[in-house]
Amino acid sequence: MSVNGQRVAEIVAPAIVGVIFVAAWDTVVRIGHIPPYVLPGPLLVAKTLWHDGPLLLTSLLFTLRITAAALLAAVVVGGGLAILFAQSRILEISLFPYAVILQVTPIVAIAPLIIIWVNDPFVALAMCAWLAAFFPIVANTTLGLNSADRNLRDLFRLYGASRWQELVHLRIPAALPYFLAGLRISGGLALIGAVVAEFVASSGGTYTGLAARIAEAGYRLQIPRMFAALLLLSLAGIAIFGALSWLTRWLIGHWHESALPRED
Amino acid sequence: MSLAGSRAEAAPLFTLENISRRFRNGTEALVGVDLTVGRQSFVSLLGPSGCGKSTLLRIIAGLSEPTTGRIRWGAGSNAPHIGFVFQEPTLMPWATVAENVFLPLRLASQRRDAAASRISETLTALGLAGFEGAYPRELSGGMRMRVSIARALVTNPELLLLDEPFAALDEITRFKLNEDLLRLWQQHRWTVVFVTHSVFESVFLADRIVVMTPRPGRIARDHAITLPYPRDGALRTSAAYAEECRTVSTLLQEAMS
Numbered sequence: 001m002s003v004n005g006q007r008v009a010e011i012v013a014p015a016i017v018g019v020i021f022v023a024a025w026d027t028v029v030r031i032g033h034i035p036p037y038v039l040p041g042p043l044l045v046a047k048t049l050w051h052d053g054p055l056l057l058t059s060l061l062f063t064l065r066i067t068a069a070a071l072l073a074a075v076v077v078g079g080g081l082a083i084l085f086a087q088s089r090i091l092e093i094s095l096f097p098y099a100v101i102l103q104v105t106p107i108v109a110i111a112p113l114i115i116i117w118v119n120d121p122f123v124a125l126a127m128c129a130w131l132a133a134f135f136p137i138v139a140n141t142t143l144g145l146n147s148a149d150r151n152l153r154d155l156f157r158l159y160g161a162s163r164w165q166e167l168v169h170l171r172i173p174a175a176l177p178y179f180l181a182g183l184r185i186s187g188g189l190a191l192i193g194a195v196v197a198e199f200v201a202s203s204g205g206t207y208t209g210l211a212a213r214i215a216e217a218g219y220r221l222q223i224p225r226m227f228a229a230l231l232l233l234s235l236a237g238i239a240i241f242g243a244l245s246w247l248t249r250w251l252i253g254h255w256h257e258s259a260l261p262r263e264d
Numbered sequence: 265m266s267l268a269g270s271r272a273e274a275a276p277l278f279t280l281e282n283i284s285r286r287f288r289n290g291t292e293a294l295v296g297v298d299l300t301v302g303r304q305s306f307v308s309l310l311g312p313s314g315c316g317k318s319t320l321l322r323i324i325a326g327l328s329e330p331t332t333g334r335i336r337w338g339a340g341s342n343a344p345h346i347g348f349v350f351q352e353p354t355l356m357p358w359a360t361v362a363e364n365v366f367l368p369l370r371l372a373s374q375r376r377d378a379a380a381s382r383i384s385e386t387l388t389a390l391g392l393a394g395f396e397g398a399y400p401r402e403l404s405g406g407m408r409m410r411v412s413i414a415r416a417l418v419t420n421p422e423l424l425l426l427d428e429p430f431a432a433l434d435e436i437t438r439f440k441l442n443e444d445l446l447r448l449w450q451q452h453r454w455t456v457v458f459v460t461h462s463v464f465e466s467v468f469l470a471d472r473i474v475v476m477t478p479r480p481g482r483i484a485r486d487h488a489i490t491l492p493y494p495r496d497g498a499l500r501t502s503a504a505y506a507e508e509c510r511t512v513s514t515l516l517q518e519a520m521s
Contacts, residue, residue: 149354151350151352151354152354152356154322154327154348154350155348155350155354155367156371157327158325158326158327158346158348159367159368159371159372159419160371160372161371165371169356169367169370169371170356173356173358173359174358176358252358254399255357255358255359255399255400255401256357256358257401
């Protein structure tokens with residue numbers, strides 16, 4: 001298959017699957033006479049999305065701001081910790097288990113505490129999302145910083161490179177693909193973290209994120225709106241993944257094996 | 265200009281005194297190695313794998329500490345500028361050819377624009393002109409090895425250490441690189457220590473072959489190659505070369521039995 005043909009196929013093939021899925025969904029709803037409060041048809045969901053669009057988009061923006069803040073904090077704290085770990089083995093041994101503990105503790109369980117402790121709702125939600133997002137970045141970046149080529153490290157030693165030079169010219173570039181792989185996982189996790197935290201917090205009624213809308217619509221049995229909000233959430237997730245994939249290609253596409261076109 | 269006689273007795277660049285190296289798992293990699301390398305000589309360390317020749321090279325480079333013994337540098341007590349070429353090209357995949365070659369100068373805090381002419385001079389000497397902006401993945405194995413050698417030579421080192429640099433290349437490429445390396449050495453006369461397990465390669469290049477034995481690694485024979493410089497590809501088909509190769513093969517056989 002030519003490169004162009006493959007690119008077309010990458011768009012057309014999933015689109016066909018999507019069309020088949022939506023058609024099947026519509027058929028099932030129509031033939032089975034399923035009421036909209038159980039399963040709304042795709043047309044109704046689209047109509048609701050159009051109708052409630054402004055409201056839902058405002059909510060989506062709120063959720064996305066939380067996600068972005070959490071992801072940014074995850075990059076700064078996660079990347080910073082990884083660099084710290086790479087400088088000192090004893091520091092890594094001392095702190096890494098706690099990073100794991102933070103990772104394995106379910107956010108649903110900690111979120112209520114954080115929401116009680118932190119007064120600012122935005123900060124509280126962002127902290128929950130950050131907890132979900134930061135571990136893949138720490139873990140991947142630490143691995144990347146430690147996997148710089150051994151001979152290259154010897155070469156840096158031979159030329160009397162300082163720790164700083166080794167970090168900037170060798171370890172960080174070598175870790176970049178690992179960091180970006182972590183970032184792509186964290187992007188999705190930050191969104192999930194934000195949604196989970198909003199669900200936990202939504203009973204307070206002061207939060208206006210998309211997840212709060214979903215919960216609210218659920219209580220009111222506005223199922224089509226739930227579906228519309230869900231759809232938006234999925235699209236947001238896809239957009240985040242797409243943006244981070246693009247960032248990856250832009251940063252390392254010119255040299256890293258993973259980003260090279262395959263020629264069979 | 266025959267230099268075979270001037271090897272060790274000329275001003276020595278360094279002397280290894282009773283070098284031994286024992287690994288943490290108890291393996292004796294090197295035992296009691298004494299070796300004096302003269303300035304401007306081309307010494308080949310020849311031996312089968314596991315004879316500690318790479319370990320010896322790392323000790324000379326200061327990348328590894330000997331368990332006993334020491335290394336004494338000729339003039340002054342400091343190690344000279346060293347260039348090191350590994351078995352693999354060991355390039356930074358994220359950097360272009362020019363950036364890779366710039367690395368040793370950058371680590372010495374030189375500015376890129378100040379180093380530009382030195383970089384292009386070195387690249388040209390290794391037949392890499394026009395590839396400045398290429399990334400390592402775009403190059404063949406032989407070209408990558410050329411970049412690796414250019415990087416080692418860009419600082420104008422007094423001592424060039426090569427650890428089986430051409431072992432992974434095909435024969436045609438290896439012959440070409442041997443000839444180019446030899447041509448550059450004949451021009452610049454840095455001191456070279458070249459690790460290899462190829463008899464033909466060491467006879468072609470070196471003015472002195474140090475044969476090593478495995479487990480534990482020690483020096484078995486120290487043999488001068490009297491083939492005159494300048495040498496080129498034509499040497500390979502000469503009777504004198506064939507004769508020398510036979511002699512060295514026999515030495516290697518004796519050392520291993």
